[in-house]
Structure formats: structure tokens, C-alpha cells
Amino acid sequence: MTGTITRRDFLKATGAAMTGVAVPAAGLCAAPGEAGQGAGRAGNGSGLLAISLNVNGAERRIEIEAQMTLAEVLRGPLDMTGTKVGCDRGACSACTVWVDRVPVASCMMLAVDVGERKVVTIEGLARGEELHPVQAAFIAHDAMQCGFCTPGLVMSCAALVESKPNPSIEEIKDAISGHLCRCGSYPHVFAAAMDAAKTLKG
Ligand code: FES
Ligand code: FES
Incomplete structure (x- = not known):
């Protein structure tokens, strides 16, 4: 519909702006005062951000576009497709993962805003062969x-x-x-x- 700005448009626009300047320490989706904001990320001159994410107990270093959501990073660069994306706009909860043990809709959180918090996905719930x-x-x-x-x-x-x-x-x-x-x-x-x-x- 003409004149309607979707969440995707918003993320793309703000992401493009963010790649041209230093990424602000405060994140777009983060509540004020959340711990870990801005940690473990740096620009590399290519327009990509190098970030570090703790996922399922492992520290993963990846390069991402600033506007990528946590769901996109999990399913893309990290190749963890267990997390599903249904609506991609916070309406269905299919993309739920834990961030510091709190269930969150990963399509609604920018990956750069995860900071030092620990992400657990469906791939990390079992203990070896033993299911949760x-x-x-x-x-x-x-x-x-x-x-x-x-x-x-x-x-x-x-x-x-x-x-x-x-x-x-x-x-x-x-x-x-x-x-x-x-x-x-x-x-x-x-x-x-x-x-x-x-x-x-x-
Ligand atoms: S995919 Fe529907 S809430 Fe994230
Ligand atoms: S949508 Fe098919 S099992 Fe829930």
C-alpha cells in the first residue's frame, strides 16, 4: 500500500544509515539499560559489521549487515535453520529463542543488539543425545x-x-x-x- 512503511523498510533504512557511520551503542530494539549493548562488534570498512555472538554456548564471530535480525543471522551466516520464521513481524512467535534464558521473538531483535547476552536456540536445548x-x-x-x-x-x-x-x-x-x-x-x-x-x- 502506498505510503505504508513496513518493519522491513524501517530496518533496511536504518541499517543503511548505520553502516555509513559508527553504530550507536544504544540498539534499535533494546530496552534502555540492557546489558551488553554494543559489545563485540566493529566495522571493517566493507559495510559489514564484525560481531561476536554466544550461541548455544559457543562464541561465534561473524560479519553481518547492520540491519540483520537475530533470526536472519541464525538461519543465514550461522546456518541454524531450526529457528523458523513465520510472519517476520512479531506476530506468531515461531522464531522464539532464548536470550539470557528469556524467550524472545528473534525476528524482532537486531543481531547487533544481542551484545554479550547468551542465545539458546532449539539446536542447543538437548544435552548431546538426550532430549530436553x-x-x-x-x-x-x-x-x-x-x-x-x-x-x-x-x-x-x-x-x-x-x-x-x-x-x-x-x-x-x-x-x-x-x-x-x-x-x-x-x-x-x-x-x-x-x-x-x-x-x-x-
Ligand atoms: S517469525 Fe513470527 S514472530 Fe518472528
Ligand atoms: S503450525 Fe503446524 S504444528 Fe503448529
Whole structure:
């Protein structure tokens, strides 16, 4: 529609401006006072920014365009395609990852704003061959159909059961309230999250 500025337009415009000047220490998507802003990044004269990201416990050094979202960096330069992008505008939560153990929509966070915070993706949830209890419970309860929304749902459910040993069904519903599943797997997701919480408690 003429005259409408999308989030993508905004990021592109601001990213282009940012590559021409020193990247400001305060990020576009960051709340004021967040730790780690501006850490581990430097321009290299090519228009790309060299940044360091801690993902799934490993320090990764990469060169990115300033306007790239965390989701784009994970799925692109870092080749971690477990994180899915559904809407790319903060409406579906398919792209949920942890940043310092808090579930965030990675399509709504610029990678340069992650700073020194630790990112965990669906690829980093299992311990070697041992699935996270939420992953195991999703399989046991058949909590997916097409699976597109599943990585994001698993990340939010895992954050909940790790922080709340005995969540109520209302707390589970609240924790995944931003997640859209067009296959309608919600009842199975609730059951899986309850089950995983019991496993973790045990
Ligand atoms: S892809 Fe990020 S919220 Fe939909
Ligand atoms: S399982 Fe298909 S969108 Fe959720």
C-alpha cells in the first residue's frame, strides 16, 4: 500500500544509515539499560559489521549487515535453520529463542543488539543425545503436525518449566499465548508441557 512503511523498510533504512557511520551503542530494539549493548562488534570498512555472538554456548564471530535480525543471522551466516520464521513481524512467535534464558521473538531483535547476552536456540536445548524433557514430551504427546511452529513453542515451554516447577494450565496457556499454531496442536502442547514439568520436578 502506498505510503505504508513496513518493519522491513524501517530496518533496511536504518541499517543503511548505520553502516555509513559508527553504530550507536544504544540498539534499535533494546530496552534502555540492557546489558551488553554494543559489545563485540566493529566495522571493517566493507559495510559489514564484525560481531561476536554466544550461541548455544559457543562464541561465534561473524560479519553481518547492520540491519540483520537475530533470526536472519541464525538461519543465514550461522546456518541454524531450526529457528523458523513465520510472519517476520512479531506476530506468531515461531522464531522464539532464548536470550539470557528469556524467550524472545528473534525476528524482532537486531543481531547487533544481542551484545554479550547468551542465545539458546532449539539446536542447543538437548544435552548431546538426550532430549530436553519438553522435546521428549512433545514427541510423546504428538504435540505437532506440520511442525513449523514447534521449535518456538518448545523454547517457550522449556523456559516456563525450567523457571516454574509446577505450572498450572493457565500459566502454560499464558506462556504460549503469543504462539500461533495453524494446525491447532494446542491441547497436545498443554499436555506435553505439564508432563515435562513433572519430569523436571522428578
Ligand atoms: S517469525 Fe518472528 S514472530 Fe513470527
Ligand atoms: S504444528 Fe503446524 S503450525 Fe503448529
